[in-house]
Amino acid sequence: MTGEPLQFALKFVPFVLFLELPLYILIWLGALRYCFxxxxxxxxxxxxxxxxxxxxxxR
Known part of the structure; x- marks a missing residue:
């Protein structure tokens, strides 16, 4: 029972790394570019x- 929540959380690590992280990086780079x-x-x-x-x- 103690390993199940950890395994469930680890299922989402590839989703975060390959989909969300590049989007966050693009947003931050755009904000920095605007400020500079x-x-x-x-x-x-x-x-x-x-x-x-x-x-x-x-008249």
Missing amino acids: RRTFSVPLEAPFYPSVSCTIIC
Whole structure:
């Protein structure tokens, strides 16, 4: 009786290693990539700001 829960738990080890672990790694790598890009990227500034005029005509 003492070995049954352990054997039951060990049945799921291949599932975790081969399916879930690569997905977790991809998620973590994507989050790290986003953080590094946001931290080390040069802020984008437009070289030219066009003037905008608004005219309201009431009759």
